[in-house]
Amino acid sequence: MELELRHLRTVRAIAEAGSLTKAATVLGVAQPALSAQLKRIERALGGALFERGRSGVRATALGELVLERTRIVLPAVTELQEEAVRFARCTGASTTIRLGGTHGPLLGALLDRLTGALPEVRVETRASWSERGLAELLGEGRLDFALAGTCGSAAPPAADRLAWHEIAMDPVFVMMPEGHPLAARAEIELVDLAAEDWACVPGDGCFGDCFTACCAAAGFTPHRLYETDVSSLVHLVQVGRAVGLCRATFPPTPGIVSRPLRGTPLAWRHLLGWHPVSQDADLARTVLAQARMAHAAVAARSSSYTEWLAKHPVS
Structure with a gap:
């Protein structure tokens, strides 16, 4: 190494x-x-x-x-x-926004909005499962902005060096096949899934530990927790091999329903980060506003999430 x-x-x-x-x-x-x-x-x-x-x-x-x-x-x-970043921007060398993001629909939605709002600027994207990796790229000047997230109120990576701003806080939902015995319920008790195997996408934060702690509080230990890419997670859920943990904004998928967990034991905080010294303040405000509008548009596509929001209005 x-x-x-x-x-x-x-x-x-x-x-x-x-x-x-x-x-x-x-x-x-x-x-x-x-x-x-x-x-x-x-x-x-x-x-x-x-x-x-x-x-x-x-x-x-x-x-x-x-x-x-x-x-x-x-x-x-x-x-x-x-x-180096300040010099490049001051000399007008950069007409490109380098945008990084973790898995999920928000990266594509923000790319779409930025392309429309800033047609004179080229947007390049880089996807990663690692929030820490994205933070390192921001700190090294290899990204301009990064979409990342944290489990609940956990501190974002490199919070002492980077500026992180909240886009939205989402509940974590559970994905299951349409034919699952609990699929017709409006909300699912976590303990009712004690006999299931689980699947989620990887990350380097505390989400896995928080999930295990929530299960312990509900009185059980999860049998298995598979860490997979998004496509494999969807497949495991569709064939009934596991139930999946997902953000509430996960897009509608054939053969799968997503349902909220009663009491919202897990939450995911969407964040937009940039370097406070090297980034233009006006551009950062624009990108943050577009990110929040992108999240609202993605959330509106999920019927289960819009129903949940109607019962749990954001203050």
């Missing part, structure tokens, strides 16, 4: 937090995933970076060396990226 800037940021976050558990919360990842990443980083650098104890972690001699270099390298790279 080659060492990357994101690895240095991870090491810095662990040192500043003082424990893997606290660092995982700050970074928006599961603690086991952070532990595995740290082991890969340590293998790449040739030794342990932290000593683990009851009170947390403490940097080893090698860890102190890496942290010392990190304090120099990260600010220097950040300054270089910001200056």
Whole structure:
């Protein structure tokens, strides 16, 4: 594995937090995933970076060396990226909006709106399942805007360096085949799905842990949780192999119904992010307004979501 800037940021976050558990919360990842990443980083650098104890972690001699270099390298790279982006924009070199986004219909809807609202600007897109990866691209100046999200009120990635603005907060729905015994219900109790296998799309935030915690609160442990791409998720639901977790804006799909979970135990916050130093403020306001209109249009296409909104009006 080659060492990357994101690895240095991870090491810095662990040192500043003082424990893997606290660092995982700050970074928006599961603690086991952070532990595995740290082991890969340590293998790449040739030794342990932290000593683990009851009170947390403490940097080893090698860890102190890496942290010392990190304090120099990260600010220097950040300054270089910001200056380069500012220079490109000030000289009029950029007539392109580079837009990144995670899976879901919002990226396409925003692309459509921006193309109509800013016909003189070329919009390029990049899709990723990783919110952290999109944040890194924003920080490196390789994206101008990113559509991402967080589970409920969890902090977005790189919140100390990037500007994140809420587009909307959606409930998480459950997808099931039309012939499922519970498909006719207006709302589904989570515990009534205790015997099911589950499927969802991957992410590097806390959604999987939050889902498991919700199941535990309902009195059961999910049998399986498959992480798949969107097409595979749809297939698993259509053939009855699993029920799926989805955002309420998931588009209508043949053979599938989506239903809200009673009490809204899970929610997804849609966010638009950009770099506050390098991004033009007027353009950012325009893109954010278009993103909110795009979300409203996508939501209107889902009958189950519009019915839910009628019963749960947004304040």
